[in-house]
Amino acid sequence: MASSFHGSKINPDRFDRSQIKFFLFLMPMMVFMGLPIVYIFSHAFKPIDELFAYPPRFFVEKPTLANFVDLFNMSDTTGVPMSRYLFNSIIVTVVVVALTIAMSTAAAYALSKKKFKLKALLFEINTVALMFVPIAVAIPRYLLIDNIGLLDSFWAHILPLLAMPVGLFLVKQFIDQIPDSLIESARMDGASDYIIYWKIILPLVKPAIATIAILSFQAVWNNVETSTLFVNDESLKTFAFFMSTLASQTGNSVAGQGMAAAASLLMFVPNLIIFIILQSQVMNTMAHSGIK
């Protein structure tokens, strides 16, 4: 695209010497942000002597899977095996992500395309709730969960995470882009609201679904709070919690550090893979993320 206009070079097609200054700033940032991530990978595969080598080495020299083997064979002090925590985490994560997607898309469709009295108010409340910080109300949540009898159950992991204001917000903004005429013509053909939601809305908002899937995945997979506060039964706690107990023992036990490193890698990798797969959909959604 050869144009005489040289002001903005936003989203350039190819490399140009004028971009060097940006690379010079971005490169050190890359190193600062990326090194700890590289380190998680490197550390998890170190044999014991390298973990405690002095001077410490950043990169692994003789990689081994020993830390992972130890981790999988490990049970905590109460005899709950590591695989149990992992199993709990997977169940809880799958249920939370699936329910969050269903609830947010359904509510977003109603808030975007249906006409009813409280619509503007509900969206307004949700926008204020974007600022909500769950840990600020940990105590009331504990009392509430205790009172409705959910302590020591899977539901205590699941229910508090389902309403995700930022998720509803993003999907609603995305559905706003779908022309009303599309929905009207489907209605002319006799489609019910449920059919419209299922056959028209859901397929068109796939990028937004990918985005809330990622956000809710990160929220639930990394969540330690529900295990610490709402669940006393060791066998119902999650992998993130197990990880946090390993982390707090790191200083004391020699073998613990290798396992903690392996566990942090296991915590991190699913996040990374899911984001890499869905990143273009996420960027597509973010284009509509503005608060007006």
Place this chain on the structure above:
Amino acid sequence: MTFFKKHHSTLVFLMPYVLMFSLFIIIPVAIAIGLSFSYFNAIEPPSFNGLENYVNVLTQDSVFMRNVLPNTLIFALIVGPGGYILSFILAWMLAQIPRLPRIIFALVLYSPSMTAGIAMAVVWRIIFSGDQTGYLNALLINLGVIYEPLQFLQSPNYLMTIMIVVTLWGSMGVGFLAMLSGVLNINTEIYEAGYIDGIKNRFQEIIYITIPSMRPQMLFGAVMAIVTTFQAGAIGVQLSGANPTPQYAGQLMVNHIEDYGFIRYEMGYAAAISVLLLLFIYLFSKLAWRLFGDND
């Protein structure tokens, strides 16, 4: 019944979300406000004590006034605006380079925000470890800057700085992605028009075109930055491994709430601090709204 018939599907669509939203967001906030006006030790039922908790926060709790409040303000004022401005600068620069390196860089910048505290506590503790096998200590000793390893995470002198660095490191999250796509989606014709109207350099371009054109994303990013900042409250406890943190050096409001609520079981008092925290967050967000929202 006609109302139900007419809005039948709307109700079905909204009900699950509204129910969960009320149960785990609205009601807990309401309970926190209620408890903040009462004495409650989690064993006896709560008893109303008026403004006593709030009066105590302001007059009796020297740790709160001397450590927790200043810590929280310093932390929030550096991490919030700092992370936000950094997100914008990085997003803007990424928009100036070709697509492939941009995607790779964006991925690297975003990935720390996915690690969400706990996974990283392990790594940071090793890097800042207090003996000579800690990476930073080994590096500084090698360079001859220090002779004895420093207790980074246990020392009141360093803990806060490390908390700020670690939180900034993980702050390129959803808000950063929103701003990146905001910069990328500005119509180039607006720039052309701007240059015809007399814009001379890239800095003027950012102030007069880029930021005004992506105000909605700027506001979304600001709200996300505020939330991330206050959400990160647990970091000091994770790094130092103790609540309270050494000499309260890294004690933030979130830790103070936990300290009183779940360690001392003074839940009414803890609730009053929760309410103050929510008010803080609300005020910060109002400010962001004032800056970037529609002026109406």
